[in-house]
Amino acid sequence: MKAWVSENGHGIELREIDVPTIKKPGQVLLKVKAASINPIDVDMSQGYGREFLGAWRKVADFDPSSSRFPLIPGRDCSAVVEAVGADVHNLAAGDEVLAIVPVINQGTHAEYVIADAKFCSKKPSNLSFEDATALPYVATTAYSAFKIAQVNQKNAKNQRVLIHGGAGGVGSMAIQLLKSWGCQKIVATCSKDSFPLVTKLGAIPIDYSDMEAAKNQLISLAPFEVVLDTVDSELAKWSDNVMGVWRNCVHVSIVSPLMREIDKNGIPIGLFSTATKHFERSIQSHFRGRWFSYAFFMPSGTCMRQLSTFAEQGKIVPIVEKVIKFDEMVHGYEKVSQLSGRGKTVVKFE
Ligand SMILES: NC(=O)c1ccc[n+]([C@@H]2O[C@H](COP(=O)([O-])OP(=O)(O)OC[C@H]3O[C@@H](n4cnc5c(N)ncnc54)[C@H](OP(=O)(O)O)[C@@H]3O)[C@@H](O)[C@H]2O)c1
Incomplete structure (x- = not known):
């Protein structure tokens, strides 16, 4: 072949x-x-x-x-x-x-x-x-991140979710998955020319290129129970500030340093330095009753079956x-x- x-x-x-x-x-x-x-x-x-x-x-x-x-x-x-x-x-x-x-x-x-x-x-x-x-790949990655964030078909309706990178492969699928699960409020950062796409998918678009304006808009739309970061930007890191306090809110990032750290420094040091980075990001959240986690693509038969059903029903479109x-x-x-x-x-x- x-x-x-x-x-x-x-x-x-x-x-x-x-x-x-x-x-x-x-x-x-x-x-x-x-x-x-x-x-x-x-x-x-x-x-x-x-x-x-x-x-x-x-x-x-x-x-x-x-x-x-x-x-x-x-x-x-x-x-x-x-x-x-x-x-x-x-x-x-x-x-x-x-x-x-x-x-x-x-x-x-x-x-x-x-x-x-x-x-x-x-x-x-x-x-x-x-x-x-x-x-399949982008949907499974979004599903894996939401699994870490404990967001699912049963509870999505009551979550307010902020997605960084809403026009990308994972971001656009994350919006659609949340919509299929009945989520009512999704806000997504993207560039201005992606506004029509992100709006059509059912999210409120925020232009990330003007950081101060974006921050003000996010403050006015806050609080969020869930932040999903697919870009690892400064704005994404700052957006801990628009999460709820002492309500078990979660910030999940799919842009993890794990593999690159291990490639650079070997497995023991790579694991240690990733854990240190994770700790640095988690500790601030911890003192405000929130939490932070990296998430990774994890194959899931349940996600694949949901995906086929939602796509056939027209709830998720490629x-x-x-x-x-x-x-x-x-x-x-x-x-x-x-x-x-x-x-x-x-x-x-x-
Ligand atoms: N952990 C895992 O298992 C896993 C799995 C899949 C993907 N990933 C990682 O996740 C990232 C995204 O993957 P993808 O497949 O969605 O990539 P993609 O389809 O290329 O999308 C990236 C998107 O990010 C947007 N963007 C760039 N800078 C931004 C910013 N500062 N704020 C908001 N949006 C911004 C881009 O839009 P504009 O052109 O408008 O800027 C683009 O739509 C990649 O780094 C990938 O390696 C990780």
Whole structure:
């Protein structure tokens, strides 16, 4: 098969390699029809997570010589099931699915990928393959962050949520997930030209480029029970000031220093310095009855099933900024590396 491969963390190149085989019960072989490109793909193709994911790979394989490289990036796809392994009862060859692949496994920027059946869900029948693939990774990341924040379908109605980066892949999906759960008040920072998009999704947009004006607007819209940060900006850090006091309010950031610290300093020092940064941010909140946490993409079958249902009901719509061909992957990586999206860049496989 054709696959985009990072040989040693210095970018990607197109290679001909063997089609992967099912090795464990519960796995499926998927023929990829479309995949999204995410900042993590660009980062991993350049070595991000080399230390942590490399160590994880060795432990998972019980083999000290195992390595993360060569690696295939790509964390989600829309696909057709080619074959199913033992113990897979919910899928059959020919089914059209959405899938997510954990960071430790080979990814979806290849013609075939192995996925866990439990992390696949039905492709919404109203969406094309390229539209559908704009959903899984960003939705699962938003879902993971809300899980840490203890926001869910049952309690979202009563939460007031501030999202930093509302026009990006994760931010725009976080708004839609909250809306689907019945959340009434969502405020999102974005640039001025993203106002129509953010408003259409159901959030109140705030222009982050004028910091003082943004602060005043946020003060007038406060308090918030939940802050979700997808950008790690000064305004995002300041926004602890518009959270409720002594009401268990939470600030969750998906921009964690963990992997970069570990890549730079090794696992023990990297863990220690991340914990120190976490402590510095948490301690201020702690004295005001609030809390802070980093959050990470965690594959979830529950999220995938909700996503398919909400998308089929039209409650969640894909926001696709650019569709590229499989052969144009390098161009797609350059685009995504700019972190200035209005939704997703997706790859259509021929
Ligand atoms: N922890 C995890 O597991 C995890 C998972 C997924 C993503 N991430 C990280 O989360 C970040 C966002 O990912 P993404 O996929 O949403 O990226 P994306 O689609 O490129 O979106 C980034 C968005 O941030 C906006 N932005 C930039 N500066 C801003 C600011 N100061 N205030 C408000 N918005 C600002 C950009 O809009 P403008 O063009 O209008 O500025 C853009 O819409 C990335 O750093 C990614 O690595 C982490």
